[in-house]
Amino acid sequence: xxxxxxxxxxxxxxxxxMKKDGETLWDGVRNYQARNNMKLIKEGELALFYxxxxxxxxxxxxxxxKEYYQDPTSDDPRWCAVDLKFAKEYxxxxxxxxxxDDQRLxxxxxxxxxxxxxxxxxxxxxxxxxxxxQK
DNA sequence: GCCAACGTTGGC
DNA sequence: GCCAACGTTGGC
Numbered sequence: 001x002x003x004x005x006x007x008x009x010x011x012x013x014x015x016x017x018m019k020k021d022g023e024t025l026w027d028g029v030r031n032y033q034a035r036n037n038m039k040l041i042k043e044g045e046l047a048l049f050y051x052x053x054x055x056x057x058x059x060x061x062x063x064x065x066k067e068y069y070q071d072p073t074s075d076d077p078r079w080c081a082v083d084l085k086f087a088k089e090y091x092x093x094x095x096x097x098x099x100x101d102d103q104r105l106x107x108x109x110x111x112x113x114x115x116x117x118x119x120x121x122x123x124x125x126x127x128x129x130x131x132x133x134q135k
Numbered sequence: 136g137c138c139a140a141c142g143t144t145g146g147c
Numbered sequence: 148g149c150c151a152a153c154g155t156t157g158g159c
Contacts, residue, residue: 009157031142052157096158115141115156 003121004037004047005058005110006084015049015059019086023065027073027081034118039068041082041118048121048129050110057093058129062086090133104128 006026018024029035041064048058066083099105105128109119
C-alpha cells in the first residue's frame with residue numbers, strides 16, 4: 001500500500017467539487033515527474049488532496065479507482081489520467097505551515113519540491129499528517 | 136501582484 | 148548536447 005499526494009489549484013478543480021462529484025478523473029498533468037509518479041499509483045491506494053494557492057492545506061483523502069490510462073484531454077500518448085473517488089474529509093485541514101513546522105516532515109516532497117503535482121508520501125509522513133487532521 | 140524556482144523549448 | 152530564454156507554478 002502506497003500513499004500519494006496530489007495537488008490542485010482550487011480555481012481549476014477544488015475540494016468542494018471533488019466532494020460534490022464523488023468521483024472524478026484526474027487529468028491534465030503535463031509534467032514528466034508527476035506523470036511517472038502517476039503511473040506507479042495502483043487502484044485502491046490513497047491520495048491526500050492538497051489545495052495550493054488559497055488554502056495551502058490538505059483537505060482530505062481520495063481513493064484511486066482506476067489506474068493510469070491515456071489522458072482523454074490529450075492526443076499525446078505520453079500523458080495519462082487516473083480516476084479518483086472521494087474518501088474522507090479532514091475535520092481539520094492540515095496546512096502547509098503545520099507541515100513546515102514539523103521537523104519530522106522536513107523531507108516531505110511537498111516542501112522539498114513545491115512544484116511537483118503528484119508525489120509519493122511515506123507511511124510515517126502519512127501517519128503524522130492524519131494525526132494533525134483529527135486534532 | 137510579485138518573484139523565485141523549476142521545467143521545457145529551441146537555437147546553435 | 149548545451150544553455151539561454153521563456154513560461155508556469157505556487158508561496159508570500
